[in-house]
Amino acid sequence: MKDKNLKIVDIIFKPHLVKYEVLDKTVARSNEDILKEIIDSGLRGRGGAGFPTGLKWKFAAEQKAKKKIVICNADEGEPGTFKDREILTKVPRKVLGGMAVCAKIIGAKRGFIYLRGEYKYLLPFLNEELEDFNKHLKEIGLDFKIDIFLGSGAYVCGEESALFNSMEGKRGEPRNKPPYPTVAGLDNMPTVINNVETLVYALMICSIGSKEFKALGTSDSRGSKVFSISGDTPIPGIYELELGMSVYDFVEEFGDGDTKAVQIGGASGFCVPRKKFKETIIGFEGIPTGGSMMIFNSTRSMYNVLHNYLDFFEEESCGQCTPCRIGYQQLKKGVEAVKHGEKNEEYLQQLMKLTETMKLTSKCGLGQSVANSFSSIVNNYREEMVY
Amino acid sequence: MTEVQEKVRDLSEKYGRRRENLLPILQGIVEKEHYLTSEAMIQVAKELDISAAEVYGTASFYSFLDTEQRGQYVIRVCKTISCDMKGKNSIIKAIEDVLKIKVGETTQSKMFTLLETNCLGWCHKAPAILINDEPYTNLTPAKIKAILGDYIRNAEGKQKIIGDIQYER
Numbered sequence: 303m304k305d306k307n308l309k310i311v312d313i314i315f316k317p318h319l320v321k322y323e324v325l326d327k328t329v330a331r332s333n334e335d336i337l338k339e340i341i342d343s344g345l346r347g348r349g350g351a352g353f354p355t356g357l358k359w360k361f362a363a364e365q366k367a368k369k370k371i372v373i374c375n376a377d378e379g380e381p382g383t384f385k386d387r388e389i390l391t392k393v394p395r396k397v398l399g400g401m402a403v404c405a406k407i408i409g410a411k412r413g414f415i416y417l418r419g420e421y422k423y424l425l426p427f428l429n430e431e432l433e434d435f436n437k438h439l440k441e442i443g444l445d446f447k448i449d450i451f452l453g454s455g456a457y458v459c460g461e462e463s464a465l466f467n468s469m470e471g472k473r474g475e476p477r478n479k480p481p482y483p484t485v486a487g488l489d490n491m492p493t494v495i496n497n498v499e500t501l502v503y504a505l506m507i508c509s510i511g512s513k514e515f516k517a518l519g520t521s522d523s524r525g526s527k528v529f530s531i532s533g534d535t536p537i538p539g540i541y542e543l544e545l546g547m548s549v550y551d552f553v554e555e556f557g558d559g560d561t562k563a564v565q566i567g568g569a570s571g572f573c574v575p576r577k578k579f580k581e582t583i584i585g586f587e588g589i590p591t592g593g594s595m596m597i598f599n600s601t602r603s604m605y606n607v608l609h610n611y612l613d614f615f616e617e618e619s620c621g622q623c624t625p626c627r628i629g630y631q632q633l634k635k636g637v638e639a640v641k642h643g644e645k646n647e648e649y650l651q652q653l654m655k656l657t658e659t660m661k662l663t664s665k666c667g668l669g670q671s672v673a674n675s676f677s678s679i680v681n682n683y684r685e686e687m688v689y
Numbered sequence: 690m691t692e693v694q695e696k697v698r699d700l701s702e703k704y705g706r707r708r709e710n711l712l713p714i715l716q717g718i719v720e721k722e723h724y725l726t727s728e729a730m731i732q733v734a735k736e737l738d739i740s741a742a743e744v745y746g747t748a749s750f751y752s753f754l755d756t757e758q759r760g761q762y763v764i765r766v767c768k769t770i771s772c773d774m775k776g777k778n779s780i781i782k783a784i785e786d787v788l789k790i791k792v793g794e795t796t797q798s799k800m801f802t803l804l805e806t807n808c809l810g811w812c813h814k815a816p817a818i819l820i821n822d823e824p825y826t827n828l829t830p831a832k833i834k835a836i837l838g839d840y841i842r843n844a845e846g847k848q849k850i851i852g853d854i855q856y857e858r
């Protein structure tokens with residue numbers, strides 16, 4: 303690391319010395335003990351929303367139901383995110399191990415990996431891993447079996463309730479909440495759904511201990527996180543870093559010397575302009591992220607960036623609620639009109655209001671999060687939107 | 690029973706005839722036929738005892754469950770920002786030049802279809818594409834032309850062509 307304020311961590315990808323070692327040691331512990339460890343660690347979901355993982359597992363464990371489900375969310379569709387694919391490729395056994403520990407705690411017998419259709423090429427490899435793993439579970443007497451469910455090219459299916467609908471053979475449209483998945487998820491059974499990376503951390507915390515994990519990061523953002531870094535950087539790729547760094551330190555390390563903006567959290571996230579690099583923290587206390595970090599240098603038009611995001615959302619909207627379906631179309635038309643001089647600059651204010659309406663009235667994160675990227679790009683790069 | 694109807698029946702046997710088996714069945718048809726014909730969808734409806742409109746309504750939600758005719762090899766070029774910045778337009782142009790089709794079209798031989806798609810999860814190796822299930826990354830116009838050449842030379846489809854991604858453990 304050039305920048306000494308950044309710290310590379312090696313929890314996720316570090317290979318196990320002995321196959322299934324951590325899992326075997328963990329399942330020998332009591333449920334209360336494991337749950338306490340994970341709650342103590344302060345681990346929060348790595349899929350974007352950041353819900354405390356230990357609590358999620360506890361809620362599901364408290365549900366009285368014969369059948370419960372564990373799902374690993376490997377739908378990874380947020381623009382600029384590719385770390386879940388890498389985790390599944392490099393350390394699949396850790397992902398499966400995390401699922402098995404969760405199953406033991408909540409009392410689930412069935413588990414699924416929802417793998418995005420774009421990663422279908424991984425199927426033969428993952429199925430081989432699964433076969434071995436399912437066999438091992440039998441050997442250690444854990445009554446739990448994992449299968450893979452393949453997606454078919456729909457970003458919104460990464461939203462947990464849309465994912466359940468998709469697995470039930472329906473259109474992948476998000477449901478109303480509550481009920482939450484821990485109460486009524488897949489086929490209305492209590493379900494824990496976690497991101498790929500979350501599951502690996504949960505398992506590894508059982509190995510390294512919550513204390514060592516907590517020693518990393520800040521009080522709001524415990525531990526480390528896997529970042530997917532792309533765009534204008536000489537060293538794009540996947541990096542596990544301690545949480546709580548400033549955008550400034552991040553750019554010192556990964557920028558190309560001419561960084562103009564960093565988009566944190568993908569198209570649903572926030573754009574941070576150069577003048578705010580120093581004061582902006584990457585983490586739950588600042589800008590949270592599922593790991594997507596896209597770097598733009600001064601040759602890039604932020605109008606093009608915004609237009610590309612709007613295009614993405616317009617296509618991926620499930621169309622269920624009007625504010626989201628119509629809103630994205632209008633936003634795209636609107637910024638085009640301003641750019642082409644058909645509307646004046648003030649019109650951007652009206653569009654900004656529209657994003658606020660979408661935030662308040664849309665059913666799921668896809669419609670709600672537009673205000674993030676829209677206002678952070680439009681407010682910081684107003685000239686580029688107009689001229 | 691026609692050939693397609695038989696295939697649908699076999700897939701229904703394999704995955705089961707419950708609603709939750711619908712996606713795997715449709716994915717199985719696309720894998721073999723490259724897209725969903727109305728004949729196939731009607732047969733799925735019969736096998737699962739749901740209406741054909743339900744089958745179509747579900748299929749049309751998913752971009753990989755095409756209901757329009759597609760070629761043997763479906764090329765999907767990522768058009769999201771990281772690939773856009775790293776020259777996806779030059780990749781599209783190279784493909785259009787070689788295959789003499791535009792985005793959204795299928796070659797007359799029904800061998801290739803060219804489509805655009807959203808982020809494929811290879812942004813650090815942009816520009817990226819999928820040809821059927823296989824990812825190809827860090828593309829240049831020269832590289833994609835060579836890849837297409839390989840596909841065309843193997844036109845008999847006897848050899849399975851695999852992408853340039855190897856997974857390590």
Ligand SMILES: Cc1cc2nc3c(=O)[nH]c(=O)nc-3n(C[C@H](O)[C@H](O)[C@H](O)COP(=O)(O)O)c2cc1C
Pocket residue numbers: 346347348349350351352353375376377378379380457458459460461462463495496497498500501666667668
């Ligand atoms: C539109 C949309 C797409 C999402 N896509 C993903 C995804 O691809 N992977 C993921 O883990 N979570 C995704 N989420 C978040 C999930 O709904 C859910 O919060 C997450 O899987 C919970 O896991 P975690 O607590 O481990 O983060 C998405 C949410 C929304 C609103």
Ligand code: SF4
Pocket residue numbers: 458475476618619620621622623624626627664665666667668669670
């Ligand atoms: S906000 Fe958009 S994606 Fe989400 S449910 Fe509504 S229409 Fe569908």
Ligand code: FES
Pocket residue numbers: 381382383767768769770771772773807808809810811812815816817
């Ligand atoms: S932007 Fe093309 S693979 Fe992510």
